[in-house]
Amino acid sequence: MQAAPLIRISHLKKQYETDAGPVPVLHDVSLDIQEGEFVAIMGPSGSGKSTFMNILGCLDIPTGGRYELQGHDVGQMDSDELARLRNHVIGFVFQGFNLLPRANLETNVALPLLYARIGKSERLERARNLLTQTGLGKYAESLPNQISGGQQQRVAIARALAGKPRLILADEPTGNLDSHTSQEIMDIFTRLNAEDGITIVLVTHEPDIAQYAKRLVRFVDGHIVHDGGVHEAAA
Amino acid sequence: MMIGVMLGEAWHAMGANRMRTFLTMLGMVIGVGAVILMMAIGQGVQYSVNQSIASMGSNLFLVVSGSTTSGGVRMGGGAAPTLTLSDAEAIAELPNIAAAAPVASGTAQVINGPNNWSTGISGVTPDYLEVANWELADGYWMADSDVRSATRVAVLGNTVAQNLFGDENPVGKTIRIKQSPFIVIGVLAPKGQALDGRDQDDTVLVPVRTAQRQLLGQQFQNAVRHIMVQAVSAEAMPQAERDMNDLLRQRHRIRAGADDDFTVRNMTAMANTAAETAKLMSLLLGAIASISLVVGGVGIMNIMLVSVTERTREIGIRMAIGARKRDILTQFLLEAISISIAGCTIGVALGVGGALLVNHLTQTPIVITFASIALGFAVATAVGVFFGYYPAHQAARLRPIEALRYQ
Numbered sequence: 295m296q297a298a299p300l301i302r303i304s305h306l307k308k309q310y311e312t313d314a315g316p317v318p319v320l321h322d323v324s325l326d327i328q329e330g331e332f333v334a335i336m337g338p339s340g341s342g343k344s345t346f347m348n349i350l351g352c353l354d355i356p357t358g359g360r361y362e363l364q365g366h367d368v369g370q371m372d373s374d375e376l377a378r379l380r381n382h383v384i385g386f387v388f389q390g391f392n393l394l395p396r397a398n399l400e401t402n403v404a405l406p407l408l409y410a411r412i413g414k415s416e417r418l419e420r421a422r423n424l425l426t427q428t429g430l431g432k433y434a435e436s437l438p439n440q441i442s443g444g445q446q447q448r449v450a451i452a453r454a455l456a457g458k459p460r461l462i463l464a465d466e467p468t469g470n471l472d473s474h475t476s477q478e479i480m481d482i483f484t485r486l487n488a489e490d491g492i493t494i495v496l497v498t499h500e501p502d503i504a505q506y507a508k509r510l511v512r513f514v515d516g517h518i519v520h521d522g523g524v525h526e527a528a529a
Numbered sequence: 530m531m532i533g534v535m536l537g538e539a540w541h542a543m544g545a546n547r548m549r550t551f552l553t554m555l556g557m558v559i560g561v562g563a564v565i566l567m568m569a570i571g572q573g574v575q576y577s578v579n580q581s582i583a584s585m586g587s588n589l590f591l592v593v594s595g596s597t598t599s600g601g602v603r604m605g606g607g608a609a610p611t612l613t614l615s616d617a618e619a620i621a622e623l624p625n626i627a628a629a630a631p632v633a634s635g636t637a638q639v640i641n642g643p644n645n646w647s648t649g650i651s652g653v654t655p656d657y658l659e660v661a662n663w664e665l666a667d668g669y670w671m672a673d674s675d676v677r678s679a680t681r682v683a684v685l686g687n688t689v690a691q692n693l694f695g696d697e698n699p700v701g702k703t704i705r706i707k708q709s710p711f712i713v714i715g716v717l718a719p720k721g722q723a724l725d726g727r728d729q730d731d732t733v734l735v736p737v738r739t740a741q742r743q744l745l746g747q748q749f750q751n752a753v754r755h756i757m758v759q760a761v762s763a764e765a766m767p768q769a770e771r772d773m774n775d776l777l778r779q780r781h782r783i784r785a786g787a788d789d790d791f792t793v794r795n796m797t798a799m800a801n802t803a804a805e806t807a808k809l810m811s812l813l814l815g816a817i818a819s820i821s822l823v824v825g826g827v828g829i830m831n832i833m834l835v836s837v838t839e840r841t842r843e844i845g846i847r848m849a850i851g852a853r854k855r856d857i858l859t860q861f862l863l864e865a866i867s868i869s870i871a872g873c874t875i876g877v878a879l880g881v882g883g884a885l886l887v888n889h890l891t892q893t894p895i896v897i898t899f900a901s902i903a904l905g906f907a908v909a910t911a912v913g914v915f916f917g918y919y920p921a922h923q924a925a926r927l928r929p930i931e932a933l934r935y936q
Contacts, residue, residue, distance in 0.1 A: 353849060354930040374853050380929075381851025392846045392933070396541060408534055409851040457851060 298365040300461060300493050301327040301350065306359035308345055319345045321516040323359070327495065329460070332487045334504035334524065335497045337513030343497050344465060346513065350495060351384055351463045352376045364460075381410050385454030389466035391446040393438040399425060399449050400434040406457045424452040428482070444475035451482055462486065464496040468503055480506045531856075532863070539864040542836070543871075550868060553832040556825030557872025557912070558879060561905045563818035565880025565897070568904075570887065571811025572896035577722070578807040582800040584720045584729065586662035588627075588766055589796040590758040592620070592773065611781060611790045613751040614737065617654075619776060620758055625769035627761045630657040631753040633737050635745040640705045641693040648689050650706065650733050652740020652753075660759045668700035668715030671736050679738040683711040686732040687719040707744055711735065724803050763797070770795065819908070825872065826912035833865050833920035844924050845932030858925040865917020866910060873909030877902055 308320040319342045327333055337343045348354035349361060352368060361368045363379065371379070380386070393402045404421035412420075425431050428448040430441070438446055447467060454462055464483065468476035484506055486492045498504055505524055512520035543550045594611040617631035633652035638645055657663075658670050666687070675682055683704065690699050699713045720729040735744070741751065760769040770793055777791050837844070844857055881897055888895045 348930050351849070352929075353933065354928075374855075377848065377851055377853040380849060386849050388933075392842075392849070394843060394846060396545060405847070406850040408531070409847075409853070409856055411531065414534070453850065 297329070298362075299326040300329045300331075300364060301325070302360075302362040303350075304360045306346075306349065306361060307357045308342070308349065308354075309357050319516055320349075320356070323516070323518055325511065325518065325521070327493065329493055330487070330491045331493050331495075332484070332506070332508045333493075333495045333511060334507035334509070335495065335511045335513065336499060336501075336504055338499075340515075341513040342516040343513045347463055347465050347495070347497050351386055352379050377409070381406055381457050383457075383460055385451075385457060385459035385462045387447070387450050387454050387462060387464040387467045389469040391438070391443070391450045391470075393446060393449060393453070395438055398435050398437055399430060399441075402438065402449060403453045403456055406453060410457060420456060421452075424455055425449070428452045442475075444471055444478060447471060447475075447479055448482070451479070455486070459492065461493045461495070464494065466497055466499070468498065468500070473502075476500075476503065531859070535860050535863050536867065538860060539867045542840075542864055543868060549832060553828055553868055554872035554875065556828035557822070557869055557909060558825075558876040560818070560822030560825035560912075561873045561876025561909055562879040562883060563821050564815060564908070565877055565901060565905055566883045566887070567814035567818040568811065568901040569880070569884035569895040569897045570893060571807075571814040572898065572901070573888075573894040575804070575807040575811050576896045577894045578724065578803055581722055581724045582804060584662060585723070585796065585800060586660055586757075586759065587797065588760040588763055589660070590760065590766075590770065590773065591794045591796050592616075592756040592758060592777070593754070593792050593794065594752075594790065595792055612753050612756055614753060615751065616777060616780060617753065617756045619780060620756060620773055621656075623769065623772045623776060625761055625765040625772060627759045628656040628660050629759075630654055630660040630757045631737055632657065632755050632757060633740045633745055633753045634755075635740070637707050637733075637744060639689065639693060639733055641699075641702065644693045646689055646692040648686075648731050648733055650735060650740060650744055652737035652745070653734050654737050657734070657757070660757045663720070664718040666716045666718040667698065668713070670715055671734075676736040676738055679736060679742055681709055681711045681739060681743070682714045682736065684715040684717060684734040685713055686717050686734075687730040688728055689731060689733055690716045706733070706735075709743055724800065766795065766797065822908060822912060826869075826916040829865055829868055829913065830916035830920060832868075833861060833917055834923065836864070837861060837920045837924040840924075841927065841932050841935040844927055845929055845935065848927070848929040849933060854925040857927075858921045861921035861924050862914065862917045865921065866913035869909045869913030869917070870906070873906055876909075877905055880905070 303323060303325040306320055306323040307318070309316045309318040323346065335343045335346065345354065349356050355369070364383065368376070368379075394405070397405070400418060400421045403424050404417045407417040407420060422431065422434055425434055428451060430445060430448055430452070433441055433445070438449070441449070462483070468479055471479065480503060483494050483496065487494050496503070496507065504510055507524055510520065510522065510524045511518055592612065612631070614631050617629045620626055621629040630653060635650055636647060637650045638647050654676055655671055655673055658665070668684070671682055671684065683706070685693070685699055693699065693704060694702070699716055702713050703710050704713060705711070717730065717734070723729050737753065758769070758773065760766045773793055774789070778789065781790055783789065847857065884895045884897055887893055
């Protein structure tokens with residue numbers, strides 16, 4: 295018998311209420327993601343891929359359907375339990391990096407540990423180790439606007455890793471970066487997936503980036519139109 | 530641990546927009562400063578009233594002649610000299626009375642060599658010293674024999690002694706009152722102002738019979754202006770008052786239904802009223818000042834709401850990496866309280882400084898108590914919590930995705 299999947303989505307629906315009436319974004323989406331997978335999600339703008347990611351990341355709640363993370367029904371959880379999931383199980387990487395501009399890199403990376411109620415010395419030690427691993431150890435005291443975009447994204451990945459997550463959700467992580475830097479970032483994701491077994495789900499609209507993944511899911515108009523190997527995607 | 534880090538962040542956030550933080554704090558500074566200053570002045574007034582009351586003697590009645598009807602004309606208190614020395618003696622015999630001190634008073638010019646001074650002369654008996662709560666600074670007090678033989682001895686109040694003798698010791702010296710020589714046998718310890726602001730030390734005390742016969746030239750022998758009566762205890766005062774009324778009506782042969790020709794005033798009750806009034810005034814000043822504290826609090830709430838809106842995205846990021854609602858709430862609440870307490874600290878300093886300045890410029894007594902400062906801090910914290918809660922709650926209830934999308 296197969297172990298329960300890390301993520302099980304069944305008949306997920308999401309619609310936004312607007313003044314002009316409800317606008318459906320996701321229609322009846324079902325998907326399983328196993329522990330250790332590397333999934334790329336593609337699709338045109340407005341296809342619902344970002345909404346889907348936000349629901350995966352417990353930032354948004356679906357209108358209908360069921361979402362199980364590690365075998366637990368997310369729909370039944372209160373806001374504190376969702377916060378705990380975002381802290382311990384999920385690591386987020388955003389297109390716009392989303393670092394706190396007034397805090398130095400060390401503090402930014404240590405922030406999830408603060409919310410995990412971890413003591414100051416351990417917090418800073420782990421933050422420094424993570425920064426060193428991503429090659430930014432000497433910038434620990436710098437502010438985000440003093441380093442390049444690629445470096446900022448590495449800090450954001452270090453922050454996502456601080457809570458030792460099982461799942462990293464990356465929403466267009468290379469969208470603001472040049473191709474060389476994008477490659478570096480994708481190499482980091484590949485390594486995390488291969489060496490540490492961290493499940494990675496990333497949204498991108500660049501086919502080159504999707505090639506790093508092992509599985510491709512394509513959204514169109516709120517439906518999954520493709521789910522399979524990355525090489526078939528070109529078709 | 531969490532609190533320490535969040536205080537650091539609050540400090541950081543306050544420093545990020547110094548001008549705005551300063552202006553927000555200013556509301557608290559003015560509010561707390563006003564409360565401290567007003568309470569200092571109010572309690573100062575209370576203090577001086579209580580000092581006057583303490584100098585007055587306890588469980589005291591003042592019996593004055595008056596309230597007579599003469600040919601249809603009702604006369605005020607003290608207008609007709611109906612009280613006598615024997616009334617005082619009779620009152621002193623009553624069971625609930627500790628002492629009765631008759632006072633015959635008038636004004637006269639007092640002369641020592643080239644110095645002269647116009648002052649109030651009171652003819653009193655030996656009991657007066659205790660009943661009126663005087664103490665001797667120097668010399669000795671008059672005896673029963675001085676009253677009986679109407680000797681020409683005088684005890685000077687501090688103001689009179691200063692004006693006639695300066696730094697010289699008046700005891701044993703001779704002064705002249707209305708051309709008669711009097712030997713100064715003692716000087717009273719200073720007492721300060723009475724409740725009505727009159728200088729109690731501006732007085733000369735002589736034996737009552739001496740005053741009646743030689744100084745005041747009264748039309749009725751033995752008449753006294755008023756009698757100070759001390760009851761044995763506060764509880765005995767109501768009974769003592771009834772007894773005195775009965776006794777004096779009987780002695781003055783007032784028929785049932787006719788008006789009294791005297792008035793008994795409960796001085797202790799009047800003093801308590803004065804103390805209550807001072808307390809009320811103190812309270813009122815504090816209450817008015819507190820309004821500015823509330824206004825300051827609204828200022829904090831306003832700025833915190835702006836701050837929450839400005840930092841919506843930051844709140845979203847924090848939530849995305851695991852901040853709970855409570856963490857966000859604590860963070861913004863601490864920021865509001867920090868502003869409030871920082872403002873309060875400056876306000877206390879300004880309030881205390883202002884109170885000292887008022888004292889220096891106007892000689893108004895001020896009292897700054899630890900309690901009023903502690904109260905200032907407590908109220909400031911409460912204001913911070915009360916007015917910081919709503920914006921903090923607004924921040925904490927944001928949905929993570931909406932906060933993150935906010936531009």
